[in-house]
Every structure is written in C-alpha cells, then in structure tokens.
Amino acid sequence: MKKLINKPEDVVKEELEGLALAYPDIVKVHFEPNFVYRADAPVKGQVAIVSGGGSGHEPMHGGLVGVGMLSAACPGQVFTSPTPDQMLEATKMVDGGAGVLHIVKNYTGDVMNFEMAADMARDEGIKVASILIDDDAAVKDSLWTAGRRGVGATVLAEKICGAAAEKGYSLEKVADLCRKVNINSRSMGMALTSCTTPMAGKPTFDLPEDEMEVGVGIHGEPGRKRMKLQTADEITEMLALGVIDDPAYTRIVREWDEGQGEWVEIELVDPPFKAGDQVLAFVNNMGGTAAIELPIIYRKLHEICEKKGLKIVRNLIGAYITSLDMQGCSITLLKMDDELLELWDAPVKTIGLRWGM
Amino acid sequence: MKKLINKPEDVVKEELEGLALAYPDIVKVHFEPNFVYRADAPVKGQVAIVSGGGSGHEPMHGGLVGVGMLSAACPGQVFTSPTPDQMLEATKMVDGGAGVLHIVKNYTGDVMNFEMAADMARDEGIKVASILIDDDAAVKDSLWTAGRRGVGATVLAEKICGAAAEKGYSLEKVADLCRKVNINSRSMGMALTSCTTPMAGKPTFDLPEDEMEVGVGIHGEPGRKRMKLQTADEITEMLALGVIDDPAYTRIVREWDEGQGEWVEIELVDPPFKAGDQVLAFVNNMGGTAAIELPIIYRKLHEICEKKGLKIVRNLIGAYITSLDMQGCSITLLKMDDELLELWDAPVKTIGLRWGM
Numbered sequence: 001m002k003k004l005i006n007k008p009e010d011v012v013k014e015e016l017e018g019l020a021l022a023y024p025d026i027v028k029v030h031f032e033p034n035f036v037y038r039a040d041a042p043v044k045g046q047v048a049i050v051s052g053g054g055s056g057h058e059p060m061h062g063g064l065v066g067v068g069m070l071s072a073a074c075p076g077q078v079f080t081s082p083t084p085d086q087m088l089e090a091t092k093m094v095d096g097g098a099g100v101l102h103i104v105k106n107y108t109g110d111v112m113n114f115e116m117a118a119d120m121a122r123d124e125g126i127k128v129a130s131i132l133i134d135d136d137a138a139v140k141d142s143l144w145t146a147g148r149r150g151v152g153a154t155v156l157a158e159k160i161c162g163a164a165a166e167k168g169y170s171l172e173k174v175a176d177l178c179r180k181v182n183i184n185s186r187s188m189g190m191a192l193t194s195c196t197t198p199m200a201g202k203p204t205f206d207l208p209e210d211e212m213e214v215g216v217g218i219h220g221e222p223g224r225k226r227m228k229l230q231t232a233d234e235i236t237e238m239l240a241l242g243v244i245d246d247p248a249y250t251r252i253v254r255e256w257d258e259g260q261g262e263w264v265e266i267e268l269v270d271p272p273f274k275a276g277d278q279v280l281a282f283v284n285n286m287g288g289t290a291a292i293e294l295p296i297i298y299r300k301l302h303e304i305c306e307k308k309g310l311k312i313v314r315n316l317i318g319a320y321i322t323s324l325d326m327q328g329c330s331i332t333l334l335k336m337d338d339e340l341l342e343l344w345d346a347p348v349k350t351i352g353l354r355w356g357m
Numbered sequence: 358m359k360k361l362i363n364k365p366e367d368v369v370k371e372e373l374e375g376l377a378l379a380y381p382d383i384v385k386v387h388f389e390p391n392f393v394y395r396a397d398a399p400v401k402g403q404v405a406i407v408s409g410g411g412s413g414h415e416p417m418h419g420g421l422v423g424v425g426m427l428s429a430a431c432p433g434q435v436f437t438s439p440t441p442d443q444m445l446e447a448t449k450m451v452d453g454g455a456g457v458l459h460i461v462k463n464y465t466g467d468v469m470n471f472e473m474a475a476d477m478a479r480d481e482g483i484k485v486a487s488i489l490i491d492d493d494a495a496v497k498d499s500l501w502t503a504g505r506r507g508v509g510a511t512v513l514a515e516k517i518c519g520a521a522a523e524k525g526y527s528l529e530k531v532a533d534l535c536r537k538v539n540i541n542s543r544s545m546g547m548a549l550t551s552c553t554t555p556m557a558g559k560p561t562f563d564l565p566e567d568e569m570e571v572g573v574g575i576h577g578e579p580g581r582k583r584m585k586l587q588t589a590d591e592i593t594e595m596l597a598l599g600v601i602d603d604p605a606y607t608r609i610v611r612e613w614d615e616g617q618g619e620w621v622e623i624e625l626v627d628p629p630f631k632a633g634d635q636v637l638a639f640v641n642n643m644g645g646t647a648a649i650e651l652p653i654i655y656r657k658l659h660e661i662c663e664k665k666g667l668k669i670v671r672n673l674i675g676a677y678i679t680s681l682d683m684q685g686c687s688i689t690l691l692k693m694d695d696e697l698l699e700l701w702d703a704p705v706k707t708i709g710l711r712w713g714m
Binding site for chain 1: 359360361362363368369371372373374375376378379412413415416420435549550552566569586588589590592644645646647648649650651652653654655656659672674676679681682684685686706711712713714
C-alpha cells in the first residue's frame with residue numbers, strides 16, 4: 001500500500017488535526033466524539049444542517065462545512081458509519097434554536113445511527129428533521145444498502161439546503177427542499193480501478209487491467225456490470241443514459257413527523273427527467289483520476305443532454321465525493337428551477353466549495 | 358492504460374472543448390493555435406499575464422485563467438512545451454495596451470519558445486516582460502531543465518501577479534513582483550507512483566511497490582533519491598527541510614531589458630528562509646493522492662514550521678499543479694509580506710481557484 005499516512009488507525013484523527021490547523025477561519029474540530037463544525041456555530045435563530053458518514057469521500061463531508069453549507073459533519077473511520085454520539089454532540093453544538101436537519105446518505109449504518117441520534121437530540125429538546133439521500137440509479141439493494149445508495153446528490157443537497165438555512169428558511173422548509181433535491185436528482189458512477197483503504201492495505205476489489213466496473217458505489221460496491229474498458233465517450237453515454245432514462249422510482253422512506261411525534265413511512269416518487277428540463281450537471285472525480293480527463297467527460301455529457309432536450313444551466317466538475325484513490329467518475333443530474341438556482345448561486349465558504357466570499 | 362479518454366492524440370483538444378462548454382463565463386478557448394483566455398479579454402489599460410506549458414498539470418494553467426489571475430494560458434500536448442505561435446497569438450489576444458507579462462516555468466523548451474514568442478510580439482509593437490520561475494530546490498540540471506525546475510511557485514506567482522494587474526500595477530511592477538515571488542519561494546515534491554501519459558500508455562518511470570522518489574519533477578523527472586517508503590511525517594520532514602534549510606541560491610537568468618532593447622543576463626539570489634519569516638504554505642496533490650491524506654501532511658508541516666520559527670499566515674492545500682495521475686505531493690513555501698498578503702487575498706475567479714467573487 002502506498003499512502004501518505006502514518007499509522008492506518010490514525011488517518012482520520014490526523015486528517016482532522018490538519019483541517020483544524022489549516023482552516024480555523026472556516027471550521028473547528030471537536031475530538032472524541034469527532035466532528036467538524038462551523039467556526040461561528042451555533043448561529044442563533046438559523047436552521048443548522050448536520051451530515052456525516054464514513055471518511056474516505058473527502059471533501060465530503062468535513063470539507064463542505066462552513067457558511068452557506070453544512071453546520072457540522074461527523075466523520076466515521078474510513079468507509080465506516082459514524083456513531084450516534086458523534087451525531088448527537090454535533091447536533092447539540094450547532095443548534096441555534098431553529099432546529100437541525102440531518103442529511104443522511106442511504107447506507108444502513110448511517111440511517112440507523114442518524115435515527116438514534118435524532119431521537120436522543122429530541123429527548124434533549126432539539127427539533128430535528130431527517131432527510132434521506134438515495135440518488136444512485138445504478139442498483140437497488142447493494143452491499144450495505146437497502147434501496148438506492150446516496151451519492152452525488154448529497155453534495156448538491158448540502159449546498160442548496162445550506163443556502164436556504166442562511167436565508168432564514170424554517171426547518172420544515174429546509175427539509176422540504178432537501179427532499180426536493182433528492183427526488184429530482186439521479187447519479188451513476190464507474191470505476192477504472194479499485195480504492196485501497198488504509199486499514200485493509202490492499203485493493204477493496206479486483207479489477208483486471210482491461211476491465212471497468214459500471215455503476216460502482218463509493219465504497220467499491222458492485223455496480224451494474226463488469227465490462228471491458230471503453231472510451232470516455234462510451235462511458236459517458238452509459239452513465240448519462242443510466243441517469244436520464246431512469247424511469248419514475250417509487251419507494252417508502254422513514255421520516256420524523258413532528259405533528260404526530262413519531263417516525264412515519266412515506267412514499268416518495270422520483271419523477272423521470274424530460275425534454276425541456278433545466279439541469280445542474282455534476283461530473284465527479286472518484287479521487288484518483290487525472291484532472292485533465294473530467295472536461296472530456298463533461299464535453300460528451302453536454303452533447304447527450306442537448307440531444308435529450310435537457311438544458312445544462314449550472315455545472316460542478318471536480319472531486320467532491322470521492323472514494324479515496326479510486327480512478328473513475330460519476331455523473332449526477334439535478335432538475336433545477338428558479339428557487340434551486342438562486343440557492344445554488346448563493347455565497348458559500350467551505351474548504352472544498354467556495355464562491356462569493 | 359486506464360484513462361477516461363478517447364484517442365490519446367485528442368486528449369488536449371477534447372479537454373479544451375470541455376472547458377469551453379463548461380465555463381463560458383470564465384474563459385474562452387481559441388483553437389489552432391490552442392490557448393485559453395479570459396472571457397472578458399482584452400481588459401483595456403490593464404497588464405495582461407500569459408503562462409503556459411505542457412498539459413497534464415491541470416488545473417495549471419488553463420484552470421488558472423480568469424479575473425484576478427492569468428489572462429491566458431497556452432497548453433502544449435501532455436508534458437510537451439507549447440509552441441511560439443500559441444504564445445504569440447495568446448499575447449496578442451489579451452494585450453490591453455499596458456503590456457504583457459510572460460510567466461515561464463524553467464524547462465528548456467518553454468524558455469526557448471516563450472523567448473521567441475516575446476520577440477515576435479515586440480516586433481508587433483506589444484511590450485512584453487518575461488519572468489522565469491525556478492523554485493524547485495530538489496535538484497539542479499534535471500531532464501529538460503538547466504538550473505532548477507519551475508513548479509509550485511508558479512501557481513502562487515500567477516495568483517499574486519494577477520491580483521496586481523487587476524489593481525492597475527504597471528508591467529514593470531508586475532514583473533518585479535513575479536521575480537520577488539520566485540526568489541522568495543522554494544518547493545520540493547515526491548512521488549509514491551509514476552504517472553502515465555496518454556500517448557505512452559505506460560508508466561513514465563518504474564517505482565517498485567515499496568519505494569518512493571523524493572525530489573521528483575512534475576513530469577516524473579528523477580529527484581534527489583529513490584528510497585524505501587516512509588511515513589507521512591517522515592516524508593513531510595524531508596520535503597519541508599529540503600525547502601527550509603536550502604541555502605542562498607545564486608544563478609544567472611535572462612530577462613528582457615526594455616531600456617536597452619535586448620535580452621540581458623542578470624544575477625538572481627534566492628535568500629534562505631529564516632526564523633521570524635511569515636510564509637504561505639502550499640501542500641500540493643500530485644494528482645492521484647486521496648484527498649484525506651493532504652491534511653496529514655499539512656499537520657506535520659505546521660509543526661515543523663513552528664519549530665523553525667516560520668509563521669504560516671496563509672495556506673493552499675489541494676491539487677493545483679499536478680502530474681496527471683501521479684500519487685504524491687509537493688510542498689512550497691513562499692515568504693510573505695504585507696504587499697503579497699493583500700494581493701493573495703484579493704478576489705479571484707478561475708476554474709481552479711476562486712474566492713471573493
């Protein structure tokens with residue numbers, strides 16, 4: 001294993017120490033339990049937003065904490081869910097009295113632990129809403145997930161909800177917005193190479209020199225198919241059509257019902273994309289891909305969207321939700337409207353995403 | 358070779374097409390000859406700044422074009438110098454009447470071609486100054502270079518000179534500033550793995566599974582020594598001390614003397630760092646390193662700087678001058694003063710570096 005690390009078991013702790021030293025104007029770091037939070041938290045009277053998950057996907061989530069985006073992020077060990085006490089302490093630290101939204105990627109451990117943390121926070125008098133992100137159109141019921149996995153849309157939801165919180169939206173409205181981002185977005189990824197976790201010290205999965213994994217998950221979970229290498233244009237077409245041609249997707253999710261005071265099951269339907277839609281196009285680097293390759297993917301995606309009648313009105317191209325050193329990419333499309341555009345364009349100052357400030 | 362590309366010979370063209378589609382508010386792209394330039398160029402009355410070099414180091418240089426940074430960038434094929442006609446046409450396109458600064462990394466091909474382009478531009482009545490960047494403290498007289506190589510300081514010089522141009526500094530003053538950034542900065546890099554160029558299709562150099570190259574160049578040029586893998590802390594110490602303990606460095610460089618109307622040789626001395634200095638610390642990802650690893654490097658760098666009496670007053674951590682998919686990092690330190698701080702903090706809007714706008 002070749003990595004710029006000291007002991008594998010110290011990777012997350014030392015990464016957090018580095019963030020704390022490098023960015024004191026943006027974030028503070030709390031240790032034991034570990035979480036990264038806005039340097040100016042809590043912001044009185046403003047909805048706070050907490051996310052988290054296994055480490056190894058940087059800059060998500062710790063690098064997405066700051067004004068106009070997340071209030072706090074709870075990093076687990078690499079590819080391992082954070083614990084309820086991390087989420088609870090982060091929630092308490094950033095609550096400004098207007099309630100806290102948990103943005104939860106759909107992995108069984110994350111879902112379970114965030115639900116427990118939300119219950120504990122409510123016991124302490126904090127209003128908490130939880131919204132699930134499950135935008136990965138590649139597969140259903142994968143390793144570590146019942147239903148679809150939460151991937152690229154998480155970054156978009158965190159930006160948009162963060163802007164809404166900054167504008168003073170209520171907890172209910174920020175949660176509605178998060179649900180709206182989730183049902184209007186879809187993603188699909190692929191891997192040219194496996195990633196290697198520090199603790200395992202060897203590739204998570206085997207991928208022969210002439211093959212790739214299409215529909216891969218961000219922890220190297222199996223995708224739709226293993227196949228021979230193809231060109232960037234062919235790969236882009238597979239991912240883009242997997243997203244654009246995905247039919248309506250219906251499932252039952254659990255959300256907290258503040259009125260009834262209990263978790264309820266609700267049916268959510270993701271409407272399919274249709275000609276005439278305006279979209280945000282997100283081309284994500286899985287981590288180890290050379291930066292020169294991403295615009296080549298974007299170029300083809302732009303052509304495909306045009307052919308399908310989708311108008312790209314915003315884009316995001318870069319490494320935002322990574323899988324350590326995995327080579328590959330993912331594509332996320334989010335249907336946009338005026339509200340989402342205004343919130344997307346609002347100023348943001350985080351380690352990984354920054355403009356207008 | 359595993360890459361998200363179509364034909365190897367189309368990589369640069371298709372990357373530029375992608376940039377043009379993705380970022381029309383920031384850059385325009387000119388084809389044949391190829392260069393990327395500010396969407397609002399030429400800016401009348403303002404000094405323009407042109408850089409360039411082989412592709413494969415993205416976001417440098419095309420991703421560093423925009424308000425507050427470069428006016429234009431000339432990308433050669435991967436790891437191949439751009440041609441004089443690219444540089445000439447870019448220079449003509451962005452000249453706003455106040456002259457053009459060429460920022461040239463010290464590689465023999467780049468130096469020769471930029472000198473030729475500057476002479477041709479002067480023949481057409483454009484005032485051109487050229488400043489060489491040669492900040493790599495690792496080795497002298499490497500593959501493709503006489504003297505020290507130009508590496509990380511290039512990014513810092515482009516940001517600082519871009520801000521100065523935006524503030525209306527004269528060509529002479531912007532050139533002085535660029536020279537000041539160069540002599541007050543030093544860098545050193547290392548590789549855990551080789552990069553693979555699209556045309557070669559195989560690793561540029563062989564690096565056994567348990568070895569690393571310390572002092573590597575950004576094209577995989579040999580460094581100071583090949584050695585067994587070490588920890589992040591040990592690697593950081595080697596790079597940081599290579600930079601901090603580097604003695605005064607004296608050499609002769611060629612610059613255009615506007616008064617004499619000819620190229621003259623001048624002696625430049627890089628003063629060493631000393632306790633009490635304020636520095637900008639730049640930890641650069643060579644391309645393929647997982648993002649979680651960089652703060653671990655920064656953490657140790659911070660400790661070493663403190664011990665040496667250097668105060669880190671600004672930092673830049675991320676992939677800014679890459680070597681395709683190479684795993685590894687480099688460290689650059691730049692001695693700061695009030696003028697450099699003000700220019701560093703000034704707003705910038707490029708593809709790769711953005712704040713305040």
